[in-house]
Amino acid sequence: MTAHLHCFGESGNAYKAALTMTLAGYSWQPVFVDFFHGGSRTPDFLALNEMGEAPVFTEDGLTLTQSCVIQLHIAEKTGKFLPPPALRAEMMRWLFWDAQKGTGQQGGLRFLMNFLPEDKRPAEAIRWLSGRVQAALGTLERHLTGRTWMVGDAPTLADLACCGYLYYPEPFGFSREAFPAIAAWLDRIAALPGWKHPYELMPGNPSDRA
Numbered sequence: 001m002t003a004h005l006h007c008f009g010e011s012g013n014a015y016k017a018a019l020t021m022t023l024a025g026y027s028w029q030p031v032f033v034d035f036f037h038g039g040s041r042t043p044d045f046l047a048l049n050e051m052g053e054a055p056v057f058t059e060d061g062l063t064l065t066q067s068c069v070i071q072l073h074i075a076e077k078t079g080k081f082l083p084p085p086a087l088r089a090e091m092m093r094w095l096f097w098d099a100q101k102g103t104g105q106q107g108g109l110r111f112l113m114n115f116l117p118e119d120k121r122p123a124e125a126i127r128w129l130s131g132r133v134q135a136a137l138g139t140l141e142r143h144l145t146g147r148t149w150m151v152g153d154a155p156t157l158a159d160l161a162c163c164g165y166l167y168y169p170e171p172f173g174f175s176r177e178a179f180p181a182i183a184a185w186l187d188r189i190a191a192l193p194g195w196k197h198p199y200e201l202m203p204g205n206p207s208d209r210a
């Protein structure tokens with residue numbers, strides 16, 4: 001049975017899972033979640049994921065949620081994007097960091113700054129969260145300075161997680177000029193065979209709502 005990923009193009013969390021499957025050569029198909037019209041709040045979707053979040057992975061009666069869990073499932077099935085055992089904890093450290101401080105904060109800030117109607121954008125929350133996002137980008141920049149990949153000497157799930165929101169055009173305070181080590185690392189990931197931009201990999205694009 002083909003694996004399905006319930007996802008939408010604007011979701012960097014879904015991109016982490018979609019990119020991992022694609023680069024690992026895993027057969028999968030997207031199922032569009034119409035997030036901007038309440039698609040993650042319907043009874044059917046909540047039956048699939050009580051957390052009301054995309055992405056959701058389904059295959060052969062197995063349902064997985066949480067992007068890092070889906071990434072780990074694919075890596076364990078394919079043997080791809082896992083570091084040597086001695087570096088496994090280091091990779092997990094960055095997956096947890098990303099879920100809280102990286103993707104976890106960038107997604108919310110990008111949503112507030114770009115996808116809420118302009119008159120509903122909360123200036124004080126945006127100011128506070130921007131500070132948090134800048135600090136986390138600084139952590140990532142320092143870690144990548146002098147390194148090729150996040151963990152060890154080959155790409156792992158940590159790379160495919162921490163890049164989740166960094167290819168999108170909608171502004172949330174990340175610029176390649178301000179973070180040159182991150183920029184060079186993004187280019188290295190984008191040069192991996194089969195890489196695709198999130199808007200190419202998953203259905204749904206801000207232009208659909210223009």
Ligand SMILES: N[C@@H](CCC(=O)N[C@@H](CS)C(=O)NCC(=O)O)C(=O)O
Nearest residue numbers: 011012013052053054055066067068
């Ligand atoms: N920690 C989750 C975050 C997933 C998440 O927040 N997804 C967003 C879309 S990018 C969502 O569905 N949000 C709905 C909500 O927060 O209620 C993961 O890594 O999968």
